[in-house]
Amino acid sequence: MALENIKVLDLTRVLAGPFATMILGDLGADIIKIEMPVKGDDARHFGPYINDESAYFISLNRNKRSITLNLKAEKGRELFLEMVKKADVVVENYRPGTMEKLGLGYETLREINPKLIYVAVSGYGHTGPYRERAAYDAVVQAIGGLMSITGAKDGEPTRVGTSIGDIVAGLYAAIGALAALNTRNETGKGQKVDVAMLDSQVAILENAIARYVVTGEAPAPGGNRHPSIVPFEDFETLNGKIMIAAGNDALWASFCKVIGREELIENEKFKTNALRNENYKELRPEIAKVIEKKTTEEWQELLDKAGIPNGPINTIDKVIEHPQVLARDMIIEIDHPVSGKLKVPGIPIKLSETPGEIKRTSPLLGEHRNEILKELLDYREEEIKELEKENIF
Numbered sequence: 001m002a003l004e005n006i007k008v009l010d011l012t013r014v015l016a017g018p019f020a021t022m023i024l025g026d027l028g029a030d031i032i033k034i035e036m037p038v039k040g041d042d043a044r045h046f047g048p049y050i051n052d053e054s055a056y057f058i059s060l061n062r063n064k065r066s067i068t069l070n071l072k073a074e075k076g077r078e079l080f081l082e083m084v085k086k087a088d089v090v091v092e093n094y095r096p097g098t099m100e101k102l103g104l105g106y107e108t109l110r111e112i113n114p115k116l117i118y119v120a121v122s123g124y125g126h127t128g129p130y131r132e133r134a135a136y137d138a139v140v141q142a143i144g145g146l147m148s149i150t151g152a153k154d155g156e157p158t159r160v161g162t163s164i165g166d167i168v169a170g171l172y173a174a175i176g177a178l179a180a181l182n183t184r185n186e187t188g189k190g191q192k193v194d195v196a197m198l199d200s201q202v203a204i205l206e207n208a209i210a211r212y213v214v215t216g217e218a219p220a221p222g223g224n225r226h227p228s229i230v231p232f233e234d235f236e237t238l239n240g241k242i243m244i245a246a247g248n249d250a251l252w253a254s255f256c257k258v259i260g261r262e263e264l265i266e267n268e269k270f271k272t273n274a275l276r277n278e279n280y281k282e283l284r285p286e287i288a289k290v291i292e293k294k295t296t297e298e299w300q301e302l303l304d305k306a307g308i309p310n311g312p313i314n315t316i317d318k319v320i321e322h323p324q325v326l327a328r329d330m331i332i333e334i335d336h337p338v339s340g341k342l343k344v345p346g347i348p349i350k351l352s353e354t355p356g357e358i359k360r361t362s363p364l365l366g367e368h369r370n371e372i373l374k375e376l377l378d379y380r381e382e383e384i385k386e387l388e389k390e391n392i393f
Contacts (some may be wrong), residue, residue: 001028002354006181007376008089009034009080010064011039015137015163016121016197017093018060019170024089024177026356027062032087032372033061033363034080037068037393040365050339058336058362059344066363067372068393071102076392079377080157084109084116086376089177093121096296108191116190117180122171135197140165144201149208151221158221168204169197188327230276230283231255234313235291242296245309249273259290292356334361369393 006029010021011077018041023317025031035041043057049056070076084090087331090109092099099105099120106118116209120126121337123135136157146165151158176193184190211227219227224243226232227319234241246255249272256264264270264286269279276283290297296312314322320331320343330346349358373379379387387393 001371002351004028004030006030006088007086008032008091009083009087009091010143011040013088013093014043014122015060015166016169017173018021018043019093019167020064020119020173020177021064021091022060023170023174023349026350026358027349028354028356029089031064032071032368032376033064033066034071034083034255035066035365037070037391039197040068041356042366050336050342053336053339055339056341058334058372061362062327062334062344062358063360064363065360065368065372066366067369068366071104073390073392075387075390077103079387079392080104080111081109082377087113087116088181089117089119090120091173091177095134096120096124096126110190110192114190115184115188116192117177117184119173119177119180119193119195121169121195121197122196125199126194130198133290136199137163137165140197140201144198145205145208146201149205149219149221151223153221153223153225154386155221155223164204165197165201169200170199174205196352228277229279231287235288237291237294237296237299237381239295239297241313242291242299243311243313244299244303246293247309251308252276253367255303255308258302258306258308259287261286261290266367287373334358336361337364366393 002023007022008021008024008029008031010017010031012021012033012034014215016271021029021031021033033041039045040062040200041057041061043060044054046054046056048055069080070326071080109116109118119169122131123140124130124133141164142157143161144165147159148159151159173193176195180191181194188350207228211217211219224234229245229247232245232247234243244255245253252270252273253265256262264283268275270276270283294302300312312318319325325331328346328350330345330348332346333341333343335341347358370384372382373384374381
């Protein structure tokens with residue numbers, strides 16, 4: 001596997017950090033999840049539950065081994081520093097300054113292991129006036145502008161239906177770790193990777209920033225309509241809705257033929273995308289009154305034949321049974337020792353030579369403690385028992 005020789009110490013919890021380490025684990029890295037004694041990752045206490053185990057936690061922590069460790073205890077910190085000497089990557093998503101207060105900040109760890117990649121995921125990053133502020137996904141979606149452009153036209157700002165502030169930060173953290181590992185291969189030196197949820201949110205605002213810079217007007221929620229391409233939105237059909245995306249003038253011409261409105265192709269008001277945007281209020285009703293006469297399935301078949309991107313607005317129950325999703329192994333079944341069989345998303349990165357693999361389900365709290373200590377630090381059983389007496393696990 002692509003990262004099979006990479007060892008990651010994972011101090012993360014909840015979503016952004018665990019999502020990043022899950023990606024690295026899917027690609028073969030050995031993820032050692034270091035959790036708080038007794039309580040563990042906060043996500044273990046988020047529902048829904050199956051046999052008292054969090055399905056939320058299970059979905060984010062596959063391909064990881066768990067050990068509990070009290071980093072506030074001197075012996076716990078000493079044990080962690082021993083582990084750092086053997087690690088390639090440390091990932092944490094504490095508020096900036098927390099690791100330093102524990103005596104485990106980047107400057108300390110790099111002295112012990114100069115090759116270490118230190119990945120820090122936080123709400124606002126390790127610099128700037130907001131660095132010490134607490135953050136959750138919904139707050140970052142609000143501050144980062146995403147909510148202001150999401151929702152029904154003329155409606156209230158709306159949170160995106162998934163925790164995209166966390167997830168995108170997790171993606172950037174994984175990318176940053178891989179970039180730093182590649183640099184280390186060339187220079188032999190590690191480095192710090194500082195990823196902020198707010199930075200990540202701003203980075204994916206796409207054309208919203210460009211539209212404001214050019215027009216001077218702050219974009220507002222526009223529903224399912226694309227702000228600069230027409231037609232690129234959902235339409236009512238005889239039995240539901242269909243999303244249609246005619247992204248260029250050639251597709252527009254094909255679309256007009258499919259719906260039996262060829263005269264619109266050469267209409268001076270609609271010949272180009274710019275004109276279609278300008279005359280949108282006149283054009284949409286012309287399209288809508290045709291689309292409502294057939295079912296979603298009938299339009300899918302006709303539009304597919306013409307090569308025009310389209311699709312129904314699927315609910316989640318339909319997504320997990322979708323033939324394309326299943327063909328790509330994007331819904332798989334895992335067997336958890338407590339919760340039993342559970343469907344979870346598969347691995348979206350398809351590598352032809354070193355494919356990822358889900359080797360293990362999420363760990364029970366502290367499940368691999370002895371295994372990790374023996375394997376990583378050559379501890380003997382009696383030494384582990386002595387450490388147990390010091391209440392660091």
